[in-house]
Each structure stands twice: as C-alpha cells, then as structure tokens.
Amino acid sequence: MSFATLTGYLRIALLLSYVAVTQGEFEHNHKHGRGIYTWKTGNKYRGNFEYDALCGFGEMIYNAMNHR
Amino acid sequence: MEKALPFTPTAAGNVIINPICLHARENKYLHAKNAHCITACAPKPVQLLLLLTSSSTAPLLFSLTLLFLFFSFTSTEYSEICGVSCSHRYAGQWLHGTHHGFGMFTTASGERYVGSWQKGQKHGRGRYVFKGGDFYDGDFVRNHAQGDGVYWYEHVITVGCLWCPFFNLVSFPFIFLDWFTMVSRVQHFHHHHHPFSSPSGVWFFDVPWTPVQVRCNRQRLCWAVQRRQKVRARRVRVAVGVEVRGLLPGQRHPRQRGVRFRERIEVSGSVKAIVRDRARRQDQKKNSYHWYELFA
Numbered sequence: 223m224s225f226a227t228l229t230g231y232l233r234i235a236l237l238l239s240y241v242a243v244t245q246g247e248f249e250h251n252h253k254h255g256r257g258i259y260t261w262k263t264g265n266k267y268r269g270n271f272e273y274d275a276l277c278g279f280g281e282m283i284y285n286a287m288n289h290r
Numbered sequence: 291m292e293k294a295l296p297f298t299p300t301a302a303g304n305v306i307i308n309p310i311c312l313h314a315r316e317n318k319y320l321h322a323k324n325a326h327c328i329t330a331c332a333p334k335p336v337q338l339l340l341l342l343t344s345s346s347t348a349p350l351l352f353s354l355t356l357l358f359l360f361f362s363f364t365s366t367e368y369s370e371i372c373g374v375s376c377s378h379r380y381a382g383q384w385l386h387g388t389h390h391g392f393g394m395f396t397t398a399s400g401e402r403y404v405g406s407w408q409k410g411q412k413h414g415r416g417r418y419v420f421k422g423g424d425f426y427d428g429d430f431v432r433n434h435a436q437g438d439g440v441y442w443y444e445h446v447i448t449v450g451c452l453w454c455p456f457f458n459l460v461s462f463p464f465i466f467l468d469w470f471t472m473v474s475r476v477q478h479f480h481h482h483h484h485p486f487s488s489p490s491g492v493w494f495f496d497v498p499w500t501p502v503q504v505r506c507n508r509q510r511l512c513w514a515v516q517r518r519q520k521v522r523a524r525r526v527r528v529a530v531g532v533e534v535r536g537l538l539p540g541q542r543h544p545r546q547r548g549v550r551f552r553e554r555i556e557v558s559g560s561v562k563a564i565v566r567d568r569a570r571r572q573d574q575k576k577n578s579y580h581w582y583e584l585f586a
Contacts, residue, residue, distance in 0.1 A: 264377075269384070276384040284378040 246271065382407070405430065 246257015253259070253271040260266050269280020276282075382393020388410035389395070395412075396402040405416020412418075412430040419425040426435050 276387045278384060279382070280384050281381040282379065284380070 249273075 244253060244257060244259050246253060246259070247255030249255070252273045254273055255271060256269065257271055258266070258268045259271075264285030266283045267276060267280055269276070269282075270278030272278065378395065378397050380389060380393055380395045382389065382395075383391025385391065389407040390409060391407060392405070393407050394402060394404045400421050401419060403412055403416055403418045405412065406414035408414065411433045413432055414430060415428070416430050417425055417427045418430075418435065428435065
C-alpha cells in the first residue's frame with residue numbers, strides 16, 4: 223500500500239468534449255483494483271482494473287447507440 | 291394497484307431484473323400480464339397506455355395496443371422486447387481491455403452468448419441463445435459458429451383439428467408468417483456480432499421446418515397459438531472445425547470426410563431422446579444457480 227493509494231476516490235477527467243468519471247481504487251496514479259468507470263459515450267464499466275486496463279472480472283454496459 | 295417494476299434499483303447502482311421479465315423476454319410473444327416488462331424501452335405515452343391496458347383485465351385492448359405498436363414501430367427497436375436499458379452488456383473476465391476468458395454477452399434484443407472469449411472475440415466453447423429459444427451449443431472460431439456444435443431448434447407442433455374443415459386454409463398464411471420471422475432473425479445477425487454468417491454461408495436455413503400451431507375450439511373457430519410451445523427440439527449437428535481440433539494443415543480428422551472447411555449438416559435424434567435431453571437440461575437449470583449471480 224503506497225502513499226498514492228486511495229480508496230473511495232472520485233476522479234473526473236475533463237478534456238475537450240471528453241468527460242469520464244472514475245470511482246475506485248488508485249495506485250501510482252493508475253486505476254488499480256475494483257472501481258467504476260463511465261465513458262462519455264455512455265458505456266459503463268464496473269469491476270477490476272489493473273494499471274488503467276480493464277482486467278479481471280468486470281461488467282460492462284454498452285450504450286446501444288454505439289452499436290446500431 | 292402496485293405494479294411490479296421490470297427491474298429493482300439497488301443501493302449499489304446496479305439493477306436486478308425481474309425473473310418474470312427475463313422469462314417474458316425469452317418468449318417471442320408477450321403475455322398481457324407481463325406488459326410491464328416492455329415499458330422500459332417504449333416512450334412515455336406508450337408506457338402509460340400499456341400500464342393502463344394491462345392493469346384492467348382486457349386482453350382485447352392489449353392486443354389492439356400491440357397491433358398499434360407493431361404498425362407504428364416496425365423498423366425500430368420499440369417493436370422488440372428489450373432489456374433494462376436496451377443496451378448490450380457483458381459480464382465476465384477481461385484482459386487488456388478486451389473480453390478474454392469466460393463471460394456472458396447479452397445483446398439489447400435479449401440474445402446472449404455464454405462461453406469463452408479470446409481477444410474480444412467468441413472463441414472456444416460457448417452457447418448462443420436466440421430470442422425465440424433456439425440455441426447453438428458448441429465451438430466458436432473467431433466470432434463464428436464453427437466447429438463441432440449442436441443447434442437446438444425449438445419449434446411448434448401442429449395440434450390436430452379433425453373436425454375443422456378450414457384447417458389448411460387457416461394455417462396457410464401462418465406458414466409465411468413463420469418464414470418471415472426466420473428472415474427477420476437473419477437480418478438480426480447483421481446488427482452486432484454475427485456468429486452464424488460464416489464464409490461458407492448461412493447454414494441454419496437447412497434446419498427442418500414445421501408449421502405454426504393452429505388450435506380450434508368447438509365452434510370451429512381456429513387461431514394460431516401465439517406463445518410457442520417448446521415441445522420438441524431437433525438436433526442439427528454441424529461437423530467441421532479443423533482449427534478447433536488443432537490439426538496441422540494437411541492433416542485430416544478421422545471423422546471428417548470430403549473437402550476441408552465444408553459444413554456438413556445432419557439431422558438426428560429420436561423424439562424419445564430429445565425429450566429425455568430436454569428433461570435433463572431443465573433439471574440442470576433447476577439445480578444450479580447462474581454463475582453471474584456473483585455480480586448481483
């Protein structure tokens with residue numbers, strides 16, 4: 223458990239036309255552990271992260287409009 | 291006047307789908323008592339209308355509403371019975387941001403794939419369940435249903451109506467109805483993942499076909515039974531899949547005949563065996579819990 227590790231942390235990335243909400247565990251400024259990640263397009267992921275990548279068990283709810 | 295919602299929101303943010311609605315989604319036609327299941331997708335006035343019609347015991351009104359819905363939203367997704375939010379969802383294992391390992395993918399229309407994934411593709415052993423209740427259980431190779439597998443074909447049996455002289459006349463249009471549903475199912479594959487359009491062609495048209503069920507009452511009035519009875523299923527075995535078996539190029543599987551990569555379809559199975567298998571499947575379903583209950 224390093225100093226940068228925080229649990230229950232909420233993070234909102236604001237870029238031009240890009241909003242993503244992360245809620246979960248971080249380690250060394252990476253998403254690591256269980257968390258929820260929401261894309262601006264509507265996709266929602268709840269589950270495990272390993273160094274910013276979706277890894278392990280997780281559940282993704284896709285926005286239907288992306289696929290039609 | 292407490293209406294059961296199609297889903298229950300929880301504190302964690304996820305939703306638990308009403309099992310009744312899940313069952314309703316599996317069936318092709320919706321019963322009036324489960325009208326609340328399709329309100330999730332429909333626009334607000336339609337939802338209200340559906341709720342009004344379903345609360346009173348008026349199946350006639352409900353059928354009228356369904357007719358209205360059918361003619362107003364034939365091309366859009368409102369005509370389908372959708373899930374909680376009309377969205378595709380995946381629950382299972384991930385690797386490097388892709389579906390990898392064991393997982394379940396549910397499309398917005400209610401079709402689902404449960405099985406193994408590799409690099410974001412259906413690969414390995416899996417089961418693809420269609421909306422009508424048919425399912426394919428077998429090997430997948432890079433998103434395609436290929437290899438050793440069984441297509442379980444749920445269909446309707448014809449009930450004899452000996453005293454009805456207009457039997458053939460009534461059943462005749464519904465033959466085409468069934469054909470149209472098959473066609474629409476084919477079009478559905480091209481929406482998202484289309485595991486059954488393999489390079490060598492769409493094979494499930496070779497599945498034997500039986501007419502829609504027609505029932506007649508004592509007044510010699512006949513009608514087509516909307517809710518499909520799952521009485522018999524025929525096994526369609528598709529045998530190929532050199533890649534799946536892990537043979538080297540040039541090698542030939544002992545059971546394989548003819549050209550490589552050609553799909554050979556053979557229909558087999560007696561009614562007795564089919565019924566026994568079905569009972570076994572139901573037994574398994576009863577005794578085991580869904581693996582994705584871990585997520586709930």
